Amino acid sequence: MPVLNDAAETAIKEALKTAILEKTTKLSNDGVNKGVAYLTDKGVVYIKQNITPQAREIFDCEYESLEAIAATNIIYVPKPLAIVDNPLGGALFVSEYIDMKTLNQFSQELGQQLARLHLHNAVLGKQKLKGFVGKEENVQFVKEFGFHVKTRFGNTLLENEWCSDWPTFFVRHRLSYQFRLLEENYADAEARELWSQLLRKLPQFFEGADIKPSLLHGNLQRDNIAETNTHPVTFHPASFFGHQDFDLVTSQMYGGLGQAFYNAYYDIIPRAPGSRKRNQIYKLFHLLNKWNQSGEEHKKKAISLMKFLLKGP
CATH class of the missing domain: 3.30.200.20 (Phosphorylase Kinase; domain 1)
Incomplete structure (x- = not known):
């Protein structure tokens, strides 16, 4: 305390x-x-x-x-x-201070809200094109991927320098950074070789994907989700403008959200073609982060996932 x-x-x-x-x-x-x-x-x-x-x-x-x-x-x-x-x-x-309890009755509502949050920047963009300024005039449309401060995931601080396209941002500021840390921490030859092969293959996973910048929670896991007597609450965010699926993969890996949440979300934003395999790339980020933060007990899963991804989308 x-x-x-x-x-x-x-x-x-x-x-x-x-x-x-x-x-x-x-x-x-x-x-x-x-x-x-x-x-x-x-x-x-x-x-x-x-x-x-x-x-x-x-x-x-x-x-x-x-x-x-x-x-x-x-x-x-x-x-x-x-x-x-x-x-x-x-x-x-x-x-x-908010008096909170475990998320239970508002899981569906949170799914709807997250989808609306992910769509919010695109809605602002459409309003800007039409010359419309409404009650949210202090919220600016963002056309690139990134954020104006660093993002914290655990005790790892991640750069958010703005990029015009999502694959470049994610590879440069998420995956490549994790592999640099991995090299400093473990100098693992197998991981180094797999990454050199995977790096050349990654663009294939994003071919045909129409990815626009969405404001993300960035740290959507069960420890950071709750509810009051009247509505859901999220906290400890690590926000940046990125691909909406990153939030969903984070929530799936760290649990705490039931099927009602995902059903409500996908009712508003349906799954995009290729998302199931592409989302494994976001899972790889989390496995590498665990490896860097918590030790080599996470190596096996990370290596296995890299080999799976090398088979292509």
Whole structure:
């Protein structure tokens, strides 16, 4: 749970403009950041800490991701309030506190909302072509793939330099980066050789695919999904503008969403031709990330998937 000394408490009070900062018994732990709710004179807030050297960048990603999703007014996310340097190391992240429980009755609604989130940027693009400016004039249409800050997945920070096409973005900033880390961590000869072969084959998986930039949650797994008494909630996003299927593969790999969620999603955005095999490329990213973060117990699955992908789409 966050360790707040006098200097940290003062900094948070100043950031929130509150005279009261009293710890409650409400706790949370997402595996990377530990947090607790605090009472302020403006209500209850949630404060969590990250003690890694990358803490500030990690929280910057989350802050900007939450703001981007909230601006669409589609999926409910906690309102980010402040990021404060922790005098004891790392940083502290302050957000709205939401009383949440395990996702149950709103799984279908979340599927519908995610589909609408994924379509939101395309809708803005069509409105721009027609010269229409509505109530979302502060939300800008994005024509490229990427994001204005880094993306955090676990404790891995990923670059999001803008690219005009999705395959280039995904290979450069996701797969190639993971293989560079793999080389630094393990110098695995088999993985190196398989990647050199797979890299030449990857364009085939995207032939004929019409992929437009969608705002993604980016970290859609069971630990980051919940509900209140009235609606679903998502949190700890790692957003960027990418291919919508990346969110779906993430959710499938890390569980927590039932068939009602996927049925509701595909009712709005049907599966695209070639998606089942193409989505294995996104699965490879996650397996490589696990290998880099958690050790060689994930090597077998990653190697097996690369060999499968080499057979072609």
